[in-house]
Amino acid sequence: MSDTYTLYNSTVMDHFMNPRNMGDLKDADGVGEVGAAACGDIMKISLKIREGRIEDARFKTFGCGSAIASSSMATELIKGRTIEEAMSFSNQEVVNALGGLPPVKIHCSVLAEEALKAALEDYVKRHPEAVAKPESVPA
Amino acid sequence: MRTVYLDHQSATPLLPEAFEAMRPYFTEYYGNASSLHQHGLRVREALKKARQQQAALVGAESDEEIFFTSDGTESANLAVKGVAYANERKGKHLVVSATEHPSVMNSVEFLEKQGWTCTRVPVNAEGFIQLDALRKAITPQTVLVAVHHVNHDIGSIQPIHDVGAVCAAAGIPLYVDCEASAGWLPIDVRAMGASLVSFSPHRFYGPKGVGVLYRHRRARLVSILHGGVQEGGRRAGTENIPAIVGAGVAAEVAARELSSRSAHVARLQTRLWDGLLAKVPFIKLNGPLPGPGRAPNNINISTEFIEGEGQLLLCDLHGIAVASGSSCVSKSLKISHVLAAIGLDHALAQGNLILTLGKDNTEADVDYVVETFAKIVGKLRGMSPMWDEFERGVIDSVIAPRGVGRSFSEHAAAVSGKPAH
Ligand code: FES
Numbered sequence: 001m002s003d004t005y006t007l008y009n010s011t012v013m014d015h016f017m018n019p020r021n022m023g024d025l026k027d028a029d030g031v032g033e034v035g036a037a038a039c040g041d042i043m044k045i046s047l048k049i050r051e052g053r054i055e056d057a058r059f060k061t062f063g064c065g066s067a068i069a070s071s072s073m074a075t076e077l078i079k080g081r082t083i084e085e086a087m088s089f090s091n092q093e094v095v096n097a098l099g100g101l102p103p104v105k106i107h108c109s110v111l112a113e114e115a116l117k118a119a120l121e122d123y124v125k126r127h128p129e130a131v132a133k134p135e136s137v138p139a
Numbered sequence: 140m141r142t143v144y145l146d147h148q149s150a151t152p153l154l155p156e157a158f159e160a161m162r163p164y165f166t167e168y169y170g171n172a173s174s175l176h177q178h179g180l181r182v183r184e185a186l187k188k189a190r191q192q193q194a195a196l197v198g199a200e201s202d203e204e205i206f207f208t209s210d211g212t213e214s215a216n217l218a219v220k221g222v223a224y225a226n227e228r229k230g231k232h233l234v235v236s237a238t239e240h241p242s243v244m245n246s247v248e249f250l251e252k253q254g255w256t257c258t259r260v261p262v263n264a265e266g267f268i269q270l271d272a273l274r275k276a277i278t279p280q281t282v283l284v285a286v287h288h289v290n291h292d293i294g295s296i297q298p299i300h301d302v303g304a305v306c307a308a309a310g311i312p313l314y315v316d317c318e319a320s321a322g323w324l325p326i327d328v329r330a331m332g333a334s335l336v337s338f339s340p341h342r343f344y345g346p347k348g349v350g351v352l353y354r355h356r357r358a359r360l361v362s363i364l365h366g367g368v369q370e371g372g373r374r375a376g377t378e379n380i381p382a383i384v385g386a387g388v389a390a391e392v393a394a395r396e397l398s399s400r401s402a403h404v405a406r407l408q409t410r411l412w413d414g415l416l417a418k419v420p421f422i423k424l425n426g427p428l429p430g431p432g433r434a435p436n437n438i439n440i441s442t443e444f445i446e447g448e449g450q451l452l453l454c455d456l457h458g459i460a461v462a463s464g465s466s467c468v469s470k471s472l473k474i475s476h477v478l479a480a481i482g483l484d485h486a487l488a489q490g491n492l493i494l495t496l497g498k499d500n501t502e503a504d505v506d507y508v509v510e511t512f513a514k515i516v517g518k519l520r521g522m523s524p525m526w527d528e529f530e531r532g533v534i535d536s537v538i539a540p541r542g543v544g545r546s547f548s549e550h551a552a553a554v555s556g557k558p559a560h
Contacts, residue, residue, distance in 0.1 A: 060524035062523045
């Protein structure tokens with residue numbers, strides 16, 4: 001396969017061809033679905049959250065190769081993180097972990113960040129107590 | 140792994156006989172056609188013969204009506220800008236179809252920034268130009284009408300003789316882009332009533348690096364490349380002699396084999412579309428049905444609920460080379476303007492794939508493509524939130540609506556907060 005040329009680097013191609021965490025989660029605690037204004041694509045991330053931590057994550061993507069790879073990588077990266085940590089997740093982390101994306105494809109990784117945050121928002125909406133600051137919690 | 144090349148619209152393999160003919164012009168006959176010595180005079184002869192070969196392919200009256208450029212883009216730029224500038228005093232209005240190639244569209248946009256105006260004539264859902272609208276678009280200030288012969292995306296064959304008659308009646312020069320038809324459909328520049336016609340030999344087994352522009356001897360055209368007096372002063376620059384020689388051979392063979400090549404790809408085209416339709420649910424052919432209205436080598440499909448770049452990449456990983464008009468494939472993140480002009484739903488434009496057949500494709504190739512593509516679609520739909528939402532009745536199909544759920548576009552707008560294109 002050494003004479004095979006690829007549009008993306010080998011990490012991106014691997015995540016595109018063998019996506020991790022593809023699918024839906026039964027009884028997800030938070031689901032986020034967002035569309036890219038730029039190209040019109042859609043990404044959905046589902047989260048399983050236990051004791052303030054992301055226990056499991058799944059994605060489904062209607063989009064280009066880099067969008068599929070970005071969602072695969074994003075779900076890998078966020079598993080095990082606390083909600084607070086996940087709230088500050090940035091697409092740059094996805095880009096770095098993927099070893100870079102072409103400039104025109106950066107927005108696909110933004111889609112992954114947005115889908116994750118939408119899923120977290122959904123969770124918080126359902127569980128407002130989860131993010132209540134400790135000092136505001138009645139003793 | 141089988142490899143199936145289905146992107147003949149982008150490039151074709153060079154004919155071995157064309158390659159052989161080119162070879163000595165790199166190393167032995169390297170003279171410049173502008174030189175007055177033996178080396179120059181020899182290649183001048185070759186240049187003349189190559190013009191005759193191109194003239195014969197498109198029914199030009201004389202080889203003096205054939206100009207060589209570097210490619211189709213340059214030909215289109217020369218045709219549009221060269222005619223506009225030459226007739227500037229007569230008027231500054233242009234008429235083009237809404238589905239011209241980007242090299243025509245962007246040349247027109249360039250002129251618009253300099254004070255020209257342009258009317259883009261709409262096409263119908265199959266991509267055919269509306270003749271009534273064309274007639275109405277022409278004004279006393281119009282100096283050029285540009286309509287392609289075959290659409291580069293969806294293969295529609297324009298009623299080009301009718302377009303020619305409209306232009307002749309109005310006395311306006313007509314430029315016909317034959318980039319997607321030359322070598323595959325018979326072309327008669329005189330019967331078309333064309334003042335200018337462009338085509339590229341690399342679409343019919345000639346080399347890249349050369350384009351052909353036919354110009355009727357009475358059509359006014361000024362140069363847009365300034366330098367020496369090559370090509371009758373209308374295209375300065377040293378001629379790419381090896382490519383021009385190879386292109387001549389390709390034109391000669393294309394003229395000879397045109398009907399058998401077309402019949403061959405037309406058979407495969409029907410087999411391909413019938414096969415895809417039978418194996419892949421929720422798929423749509425864009426452009427006219429295979430037959431007299433469609434170029435015999437083009438299939439343009441939209442597969443619902445999945446995006447085109449993923450389809451293209453997975454096809455490539457299975458040895459199948461195709462193109463796509465999805466926004467994710469384009470550097471500008473816009474769907475093909477042709478798909479927009481035929482009013483294709485954005486969701487379907489996103490799932491677009493363009494397959495162009497060639498003389499060396501076989502029935503076994505086509506069967507492999509159908510079988511492989513069905514698997515690819517299954518894999519991508521399995522990853523698509525849209526497919527799942529369709530199955531759960533949240534969104535409806537555009538191709539075969541069930542009357543359940545909202546449209547993809549409504550859904551996309553709802554989740555992105557912005558309307559899709
Ligand atoms: S999702 Fe459309 S370009 Fe990546």
